[in-house]
Amino acid sequence: xxxxxxxxxxxxxxxNGEAVAKWALxxxxxxxxxxxxxxxxxxxxxxxxxxxxxxxxGQYAQEHTKRWxxxxxxxxxxxxxxxxxxHAIPGPLKNAIDFLGAEWNNKAAGFVGYGSVGAxxxxxxxxxxxxxxxxxxxxxQVALSLFTDFENMSTxxxxxxxxxxxxxxxxxxxxxxxxxxxxxxx
Numbered sequence: 001x002x003x004x005x006x007x008x009x010x011x012x013x014x015x016n017g018e019a020v021a022k023w024a025l026x027x028x029x030x031x032x033x034x035x036x037x038x039x040x041x042x043x044x045x046x047x048x049x050x051x052x053x054x055x056x057x058g059q060y061a062q063e064h065t066k067r068w069x070x071x072x073x074x075x076x077x078x079x080x081x082x083x084x085x086x087h088a089i090p091g092p093l094k095n096a097i098d099f100l101g102a103e104w105n106n107k108a109a110g111f112v113g114y115g116s117v118g119a120x121x122x123x124x125x126x127x128x129x130x131x132x133x134x135x136x137x138x139x140x141q142v143a144l145s146l147f148t149d150f151e152n153m154s155t156x157x158x159x160x161x162x163x164x165x166x167x168x169x170x171x172x173x174x175x176x177x178x179x180x181x182x183x184x185x186x
Contacts, residue, residue, distance in 0.1 A: 002034040002177050004170075005075045009082040009093030011042050016114055019156035020144065021081040024112050027166055028079070034174050037075075041092050044068050046099060055101035068096065069103050076184070077108040077177030078135075079169065084115030084122035089129075097129060104133040106183040108176035110169040111141040114150075118143025136180060138172035140165065 006025050010017040021038055028036040046064055053059050060066050082089050097104070109130055113119025120143055127137050142165045144150075149158045 002077065002174055003075045004028070004034050004036050004077045004079060004173060004177060005039045005072070006036060006079045006081060007093075007096075008038065008040045008042075009080055009096075010090045011092045012083070012090070014154075015083070016146070016150060016154065016156060017081050017083055020112060020114050023156065023158065024079060024081060024142075024166060027163060028170055031167070031170065034170075034177070039071065041096055044071075044096070046092070046096055049095055049098050051099065055099060058102055065099050069100050072100055072103040075107065076181065077110075077173045079110045079112060079173060080126060081112045082114075082119055082122050082126060084113060084117070084119035087121040087125075089122045089126050093126075094129065097133070101133070104130070104135050106180045107135055108173050108180060109135045109137045110173040111137070112144070112166065112169070113141065114144040114146065116146050118145050136176050138169060138176055140169040140172050142166050142169060 006021055008017050008021040025036055025038045050062060051065055052061055060069055082093060111123045113123045123141055130137055142162055146153045151157050
């Protein structure tokens with residue numbers, strides 16, 4: 001069965017992303033069409049990039065990098081749950097991506113963003129970063145507003161329409177993950 005990670009990209013205290021990621025995971029698991037797992041960057045304790053060689057060489061020296069690489073390699077695709085900080089993705093998410101190279105290649109990605117304007121600028125930045133790593137990103141995405149999908153900008157209460165957007169995103173990630181299997185297995 002296709003394995004897809006839902007990656008929670010914020011490690012900030014009091015983050016809204018945890019509720020968003022759990023919501024996405026609950027909906028994804030109900031589908032029964034792929035195996036989904038939540039990966040919280042807090043659980044990996046990645047320091048600021050500390051590998052002596054570029055990730056493209058695949059020669060990881062640090063145990064935390066090897067653990068992260070092993071985990072990311074397990075998946076056929078990803079759904080990134082990202083906040084938007086200063087029109088960009090959170091630093092810990094960019095750092096986590098930069099640690100690895102080939103583990104990301106020939107896989108699919110979708111996005112669930114949250115912020116004042118649904119994290120659309122952060123998602124666009126993430127699309128650029130992932131393109132360089134040969135990750136096929138799908139068109140559909142979920143854009144959650146801190147003003148309309150969170151009570152007092154902290155309690156997650158998504159509008160019902162977002163469930164449909166999420167399911168469309170998951171459909172696309174699953175389809176592309178399966179299609180790219182031939183490249184991963186070549």
